[in-house]
Amino acid sequence: MDRKNIKGFLEFVYDFYKSMKAHEITLVYEGEITHQITKAFTSLTESNMAKEEESNSVQKKVFHVMVECLQNISKHADSFGSDDFLFAGRGIFMVSKGDSEYHVTTGNVIENSKIEELSKILDHINSLDKEGLKQLYKTQMREGRLSEKGGAGLGFIDIARKTGRKLEYHFLPIDEETHFFVLTSTISRSE
Amino acid sequence: METIKIMGTDDTPTVILDAQNEIFEISGRSLPEDVTAFYDPILQWLDDYSASPKPKTIFTFKLVYFNTASSKLLLDILMKLEQLKESGHDVLVRWYYPEDDEDMQEAGEEYADIVDVPFEQIGYTLS
Numbered sequence: 437m438d439r440k441n442i443k444g445f446l447e448f449v450y451d452f453y454k455s456m457k458a459h460e461i462t463l464v465y466e467g468e469i470t471h472q473i474t475k476a477f478t479s480l481t482e483s484n485m486a487k488e489e490e491s492n493s494v495q496k497k498v499f500h501v502m503v504e505c506l507q508n509i510s511k512h513a514d515s516f517g518s519d520d521f522l523f524a525g526r527g528i529f530m531v532s533k534g535d536s537e538y539h540v541t542t543g544n545v546i547e548n549s550k551i552e553e554l555s556k557i558l559d560h561i562n563s564l565d566k567e568g569l570k571q572l573y574k575t576q577m578r579e580g581r582l583s584e585k586g587g588a589g590l591g592f593i594d595i596a597r598k599t600g601r602k603l604e605y606h607f608l609p610i611d612e613e614t615h616f617f618v619l620t621s622t623i624s625r626s627e
Numbered sequence: 628m629e630t631i632k633i634m635g636t637d638d639t640p641t642v643i644l645d646a647q648n649e650i651f652e653i654s655g656r657s658l659p660e661d662v663t664a665f666y667d668p669i670l671q672w673l674d675d676y677s678a679s680p681k682p683k684t685i686f687t688f689k690l691v692y693f694n695t696a697s698s699k700l701l702l703d704i705l706m707k708l709e710q711l712k713e714s715g716h717d718v719l720v721r722w723y724y725p726e727d728d729e730d731m732q733e734a735g736e737e738y739a740d741i742v743d744v745p746f747e748q749i750g751y752t753l754s
Contacts, residue, residue: 500694503694504694577698578702
């Protein structure tokens with residue numbers, strides 16, 4: 437970087453910082469999601485929530501949602517602009533905290549061929565009420581094959597049950613073959 | 628029979644499977660990096676135990692957290708206990724949950740619905 441670029445970069449850092457503050461983002465990460473990362477982020481968030489005397493039930497909900505979101509990326513994210521499997525299992529992960537709620541947001545690359553099935557699963561979950569979600573969870577646990585990657589859609593059902601809200605998601609086009617899948621979960625801080 | 632004793636960590640539960648002293652217990656937190664690798668020896672042990680079980684098997688679950696990947700493996704354990712009961716043995720599941728944790732209580736109720744094994748739900752206070 438020459439002088440001018442360095443200045444531009446430093447200004448970008450400040451803009452980035454301000455943008456994070458404006459969106460009340462307390463944690464942001466882009467990269468490979470490993471088990472170690474999952475443990476580090478959950479324990480960091482747990483200790484922050486404990487410090488702020490968040491209720492047990494809110495702490496547990498945030499913990500549940502974080503674990504399932506992180507595992508979704510590590511098991512299902514596709515690679516970006518490369519066939520190299522080393523680039524799979526990556527994504528962006530964010531936690532933000534407002535006055536009344538927490539948001540846990542993930543974003544990762546997904547191949548177009550998988551979008552239809554994923555939307556179907558998510559829309560089906562969103563069509564169910566509390567009792568319906570409970571029944572679906574039981575059925576999936578009993579019959580859903582745990583693929584070698586684990587899962588069986590249980591994570592999404594669990595997020596919907598723990599938050600008591602619809603799964604908010606969006607697919608944004610990247611190129612001919614892939615989209616960017618964004619999912620955000622909201623946990624209310626009051627009970 | 629060999630005894631299984633696994634000390635819990637922040638992502639794996641404590642597991643004690645001791646046929647001689649009749650202690651069958653899983654407690655703590657469960658979100659292992661590889662759920663299948665963690666639970667396979669436990670399921671294997673239950674298969675071996677089922678060949679010559681004690682007259683009464685009281686299995687204790689005292690978990691404070693498990694992820695969805697673990698939930699399927701916990702069901703596999705309960706299904707082994709169901710088989711044991713179906714082959715004519717006395718089986719009881721004691722499901723402990725923190726008093727203020729409705730989700731953990733509900734999880735126990737759901738398992739009790741799925742498998743045909745007597746369940747005792749026990750709330751406790753975290754001190």
